[in-house]
Amino acid sequence: MYENKIRVIAPLFLFFFQFTFFYAMLVHDWTSAFHCLAVSFFHSLTCSEGARLLVFSIRRYYPGNRNMTRRLPLMLLYGLPLMFVIAGLNHFFAIAIEFYYKVKWEDYFFVDGITILCSLLVVGLYEGLYYISQWKNLFIESERLKKSNLDSQYKFLKDQIKPHFLFNSLNTLSSLISTNPEKAEEFVEEMAAVYRYLLKKNRKELTTFKEERIFLESYLLMLRTRFEDSLRVNIAVSESKEEYLLPPFVLQILIENAVKHNIVSKDKPLTINIYTDIEDNLHIENTLQRKQNPEPSDKTGLQNLLSRYQLINHENRLMIREEDGLFKVVIPLIHINKYENIVE
Incomplete structure (x- = not known):
C-alpha cells in the first residue's frame, strides 16, 4: 500500500x-x-x-x-x-x-x-x-x-446465431423434401456435420480466418446439395492472413444472406468472391441479382454481424455497400497479438 x-x-x-x-x-x-x-x-x-x-x-x-x-x-x-x-x-x-x-x-x-x-x-x-x-x-x-456489459451483449448476440442458422436450414430442408427427397437426405447429413462444428466453435468470441474457412467449406457442401453449380464461391486469401482474427461464422452469415436475397439458378448462377486487400481488410462480395419476390426478412443476420463486430472492434468498423452491380461487405481483420488471450 x-x-x-x-x-x-x-x-x-x-x-x-x-x-x-x-x-x-x-x-x-x-x-x-x-x-x-x-x-x-x-x-x-x-x-x-x-x-x-x-x-x-x-x-x-x-x-x-x-x-x-x-x-x-x-x-x-x-x-x-x-x-x-x-x-x-x-x-x-x-x-x-x-x-x-x-x-x-x-x-x-x-x-x-x-x-x-x-x-x-x-x-x-x-x-x-x-x-x-x-x-x-x-x-x-x-x-x-x-x-461485463459488452460480454453480456456479445453473448446474447452470438447465441442468436444457432436458432437463426437452424431456422434457415429447416426452411431449406422443407423445400427439398417436397422437390428432391434424396437431396433432402444428403442435406440432413451435411446439416448434422455443420451443426456439430457450429456448436464446437460457438464458444469463442474470435476465431482465426483459417478456422472460419474450414467451417465455411463444410457449410458450402451443405449448400451445394441444394444449388449444385449454381453457387460459386471463390476464396483468394493468402496463407499469411490465415491467423488473423474475426468473429466466428461471419462468412457463413454473409453467404447465407447472399443466397437468401439473390437469384441462384443455372441461368443466373450466384458468384461470391472473398479476398483481402493491402490494409488487411476482408472483402466478401456477390453479384447483385435480387429476387423479384424476396423472402420476408427481419435483417437479423447483417444486424447481428454489425452489432457483434462493433462490440469487439471499436477502432475499425464493418462496412456494407453496393457498387458496380455488387453487394460488398468489408471486414477489418484483427491481428492475433491484439486479442490472443480471447482465442485461447
Missing part, C-alpha cells in the same frame, strides 16, 4: 528538508550538529505521524473522492490546533536536549511555521495519492463493468 511507503519516506524527506534548509546553518561544532540532527529528526517524525493521524481520522468518516470537499475543511479546522500541539512537543524536545541554548528564543514562531509547513506537505501527499488511487480504482471498476 502507498500509505506504508509514505509513512517511511515522508519522515526521511522532511528530515533532509528541514536539516538542509533550516538547521544546517546552525551547525558549528559536533554538539550543535547533534542537536540540529536530533531536532530535525524529531520534528520530521512528529509532523509526519501527526499528519497521518489527522488524514486517517477524517478519512474514516468521509472516505472516497466524492467527500474530498468535506475532508479538506475539517483538516483545516482540526489540523491547525493539532499542528500547534505538535509544535509544542517539538519545543519541549528541543528544551530537553538543551537546543535552545544554541539559538534565540525569538525563533519560536519560526519553528512553528516549519512544523505547519512540513505537516501540510505530508497531508497533501497523502490526499493527492489517495485521490489518484481512488480514481484508478473507479476507472478499473468502470472498465470491468463496461467489459
Whole structure:
C-alpha cells in the first residue's frame, strides 16, 4: 500500500528538508550538529505521524473522492490546533536536549511555521495519492463493468446465431423434401456435420480466418446439395492472413444472406468472391441479382454481424455497400497479438 511507503519516506524527506534548509546553518561544532540532527529528526517524525493521524481520522468518516470537499475543511479546522500541539512537543524536545541554548528564543514562531509547513506537505501527499488511487480504482471498476456489459451483449448476440442458422436450414430442408427427397437426405447429413462444428466453435468470441474457412467449406457442401453449380464461391486469401482474427461464422452469415436475397439458378448462377486487400481488410462480395419476390426478412443476420463486430472492434468498423452491380461487405481483420488471450 502507498500509505506504508509514505509513512517511511515522508519522515526521511522532511528530515533532509528541514536539516538542509533550516538547521544546517546552525551547525558549528559536533554538539550543535547533534542537536540540529536530533531536532530535525524529531520534528520530521512528529509532523509526519501527526499528519497521518489527522488524514486517517477524517478519512474514516468521509472516505472516497466524492467527500474530498468535506475532508479538506475539517483538516483545516482540526489540523491547525493539532499542528500547534505538535509544535509544542517539538519545543519541549528541543528544551530537553538543551537546543535552545544554541539559538534565540525569538525563533519560536519560526519553528512553528516549519512544523505547519512540513505537516501540510505530508497531508497533501497523502490526499493527492489517495485521490489518484481512488480514481484508478473507479476507472478499473468502470472498465470491468463496461467489459461485463459488452460480454453480456456479445453473448446474447452470438447465441442468436444457432436458432437463426437452424431456422434457415429447416426452411431449406422443407423445400427439398417436397422437390428432391434424396437431396433432402444428403442435406440432413451435411446439416448434422455443420451443426456439430457450429456448436464446437460457438464458444469463442474470435476465431482465426483459417478456422472460419474450414467451417465455411463444410457449410458450402451443405449448400451445394441444394444449388449444385449454381453457387460459386471463390476464396483468394493468402496463407499469411490465415491467423488473423474475426468473429466466428461471419462468412457463413454473409453467404447465407447472399443466397437468401439473390437469384441462384443455372441461368443466373450466384458468384461470391472473398479476398483481402493491402490494409488487411476482408472483402466478401456477390453479384447483385435480387429476387423479384424476396423472402420476408427481419435483417437479423447483417444486424447481428454489425452489432457483434462493433462490440469487439471499436477502432475499425464493418462496412456494407453496393457498387458496380455488387453487394460488398468489408471486414477489418484483427491481428492475433491484439486479442490472443480471447482465442485461447
